[in-house]
Amino acid sequence: xxxxxxxxxxxxxxxxxxxxxxxxxxxxxxxxxxxxQTNISTALVVDDDIINRKIHxxxxxxxxxxxxxxxxxxxxxxxxxxxxxxxxxxxxLEMPIMNGIEATKKLREMGIHSMIAGxxxxxxxxxxxxxxxxxxxxxxxxxxxxxxxxSILHKFCEDDLEPVTx
Amino acid sequence: xxxxxxxxxxxxxxxxxxxxxxxxxxFNQLQQLQDESNPDFVVEVVSLFFEDSERHLNELTQSLEQxxxxxxxxxxxxxxxxxxxxxxxxxxxxxxxxxxxGYCEEKNIEGCRKCLQQVKHEYVLVKNKLETLFKLEQxxxxxxxxx
Numbered sequence: 229x230x231x232x233x234x235x236x237x238x239x240x241x242x243x244x245x246x247x248x249x250x251x252x253x254x255x256x257x258x259x260x261x262x263x264x265q266t267n268i269s270t271a272l273v274v275d276d277d278i279i280n281r282k283i284h285x286x287x288x289x290x291x292x293x294x295x296x297x298x299x300x301x302x303x304x305x306x307x308x309x310x311x312x313x314x315x316x317x318x319x320x321l322e323m324p325i326m327n328g329i330e331a332t333k334k335l336r337e338m339g340i341h342s343m344i345a346g347x348x349x350x351x352x353x354x355x356x357x358x359x360x361x362x363x364x365x366x367x368x369x370x371x372x373x374x375x376x377x378x379s380i381l382h383k384f385c386e387d388d389l390e391p392v393t394x
Numbered sequence: 395x396x397x398x399x400x401x402x403x404x405x406x407x408x409x410x411x412x413x414x415x416x417x418x419x420x421f422n423q424l425q426q427l428q429d430e431s432n433p434d435f436v437v438e439v440v441s442l443f444f445e446d447s448e449r450h451l452n453e454l455t456q457s458l459e460q461x462x463x464x465x466x467x468x469x470x471x472x473x474x475x476x477x478x479x480x481x482x483x484x485x486x487x488x489x490x491x492x493x494x495x496g497y498c499e500e501k502n503i504e505g506c507r508k509c510l511q512q513v514k515h516e517y518v519l520v521k522n523k524l525e526t527l528f529k530l531e532q533x534x535x536x537x538x539x540x541x
Binding site: 280 | 478
């Protein structure tokens with residue numbers, strides 16, 4: 229089953245192809261990865277764990293997405309204060325100094341409309357909900373895989389990315 | 395040993411690691427990510443895991459030797475170790491960490507100490523297995539083959 233040129237960048241009809249791909253083949257292999265095009269060109273990885281930063285970076289790299297990494301929520305906020313902006317932010321939850329919930333709230337308060345996907349090992353409904361309520365567009369349980377990232381990118385296409393207000 | 399035998403050995407060994415629960419699908423995910431632009435990706439990630447784990451295990455050992463045990467601190471270390479073992483697919487280490495956190499919650503010192511031994515044991519096992527796997531890989535590459 230080949231999925232040539234899965235174009236996540238355009239909305240029309242494509243989300244069906246990606247949707248089908250994800251449903252029928254939850255494992256996306258290296259070949260398929262090369263064919264996934266996306267509108268996302270920049271991403272910020274926010275995670276206190278060096279292993280996760282490396283893995284998330286490689287996931288993004290393989291999709292041609294340029295990424296930067298920071299080690300906690302405060303650094304994520306600070307990097308935006310320098311005027312930088314990213315299409316996608318992968319936000320860990322538990323981090324020292326400023327956690328994912330606080331950082332997400334702060335970024336939304338600052339008027340940052342980037343897609344923010346929460347990534348965490350926390351799986352209790354209340355904890356997930358609290359994280360979503362902080363202003364996430366999506367949430368995935370760790371560890372992140374190619375399929376989960378593809379699903380996030382797929383959502384990027386589908387959502388109009390309305391500014392998140394309370 | 396010729397190349398074909400080496401490759402067969404590699405496949406058999408990898409399969410056994412999955413069958414015995416040392417590794418889970420997340421390890422496959424890492425292998426999928428490796429490519430020509432970063433041919434040492436898996437080895438690099440696993441090396442980070444080794445360094446990180448040894449640091450946490452040392453901290454845990456020290457923390458459990460204190461007069462006043464700081465369970466919060468212990469839990470934080472175990473949580474991180476659980477996270478990193480999960481990220482590389484070291485399933486048995488991850489499972490022991492889950493048990494460990496249970497004892498932390500109960501503030502059960504004996505339970506924690508036993509669990510630490512279990513975690514260390516599983517860590518040493520998976521470390522040896524992975525190092526063996528990487529050696530096999532190197533032999534295959536040296537013999538002109540590829541994984």
